[in-house]
Amino acid sequence: MALYAVVPAAGVGKRMKADRPKQYLQVNGQSILEHTLTRLLCFPMFEKIMIAVNHDDPFFHNMPVSKDVRILNCDGGKERVDSVLNGLNALVQQGADVSDWVMVHDVARPCISLNDIQRLYDARNEHGAIIGAPVRDTMKRTDAQGNIIETVEREQLWHALTPQLAPLGVLKKAIEFSLQNNLPVTDEASALEHVGLKPIMIAGLASNIKVTHPDDLAMITQFLTNES
Numbered sequence: 001m002a003l004y005a006v007v008p009a010a011g012v013g014k015r016m017k018a019d020r021p022k023q024y025l026q027v028n029g030q031s032i033l034e035h036t037l038t039r040l041l042c043f044p045m046f047e048k049i050m051i052a053v054n055h056d057d058p059f060f061h062n063m064p065v066s067k068d069v070r071i072l073n074c075d076g077g078k079e080r081v082d083s084v085l086n087g088l089n090a091l092v093q094q095g096a097d098v099s100d101w102v103m104v105h106d107v108a109r110p111c112i113s114l115n116d117i118q119r120l121y122d123a124r125n126e127h128g129a130i131i132g133a134p135v136r137d138t139m140k141r142t143d144a145q146g147n148i149i150e151t152v153e154r155e156q157l158w159h160a161l162t163p164q165l166a167p168l169g170v171l172k173k174a175i176e177f178s179l180q181n182n183l184p185v186t187d188e189a190s191a192l193e194h195v196g197l198k199p200i201m202i203a204g205l206a207s208n209i210k211v212t213h214p215d216d217l218a219m220i221t222q223f224l225t226n227e228s
């Protein structure tokens with residue numbers, strides 16, 4: 001039983017308002033994509049890392065990391081879920097078995113720690129496991145106009161992060177079922193939930209933030225600088 005990674009990296013990152021997709025912005029002399037892939041490559045258990053990039057991406061193929069023997073690439077899709085499914089299909093074409101395990105990790109989370117990857121792998125149940133962050137603030141539900149309706153109990157509420165781990169064949173079928181039935185798939189666990197599966201939630205490091213807004217770059221820079 002092998003372990004693979006799929007890295008969706010075909011987003012355009014509109015909210016970043018930059019001149020290029022956010023994964024190609026530089027932090028400490030390297031793009032966010034290079035930081036993320038370099039970290040994943042340090043985890044020896046990954047047999048191959050499949051990265052889903054836009055087919056007309058002018059940046060990826062010029063980066064030294066794209067030539068690493070453990071890095072493969074495939075075309076991304078319209079939505080994140082399409083990029084992930086393309087990655088799973090490409091792994092199968094490369095000889096991965098449906099009983100192998102796959103860890104999906106957003107390219108936009110360059111501060112992932114090897115320790116969290118190992119903890120996720122060790123803690124998985126037969127359906128998989130995901131990294132999350134417990135909700136710390138008081139949670140409110142509002143109506144569409146913003147009027148507060150109620151306070152939502154935050155016990156057992158989590159932010160779902162990545163990486164997310166599942167058996168390759170199980171995840172592929174769950175995503176295909178969800179897409180066929182127009183069910184929302186915002187992360188891998190949501191597809192698994194749609195077919196009645198219950199992966200386990202593991203608390204990860206707070207530094208594993210997703211670069212989304214321009215302000216996040218300063219925070220990422222600080223985390224990456226402190227760790228190097």
Ligand code: C5P
Nearest residue numbers: 008009010011078079080083106107108
């Ligand atoms: O936009 P957001 O940051 O939420 O995207 C999460 C991840 O999904 C990013 O790593 C992004 O590159 C990826 N993505 C993708 N294909 C898309 C949209 C997003 O691979 N069509």
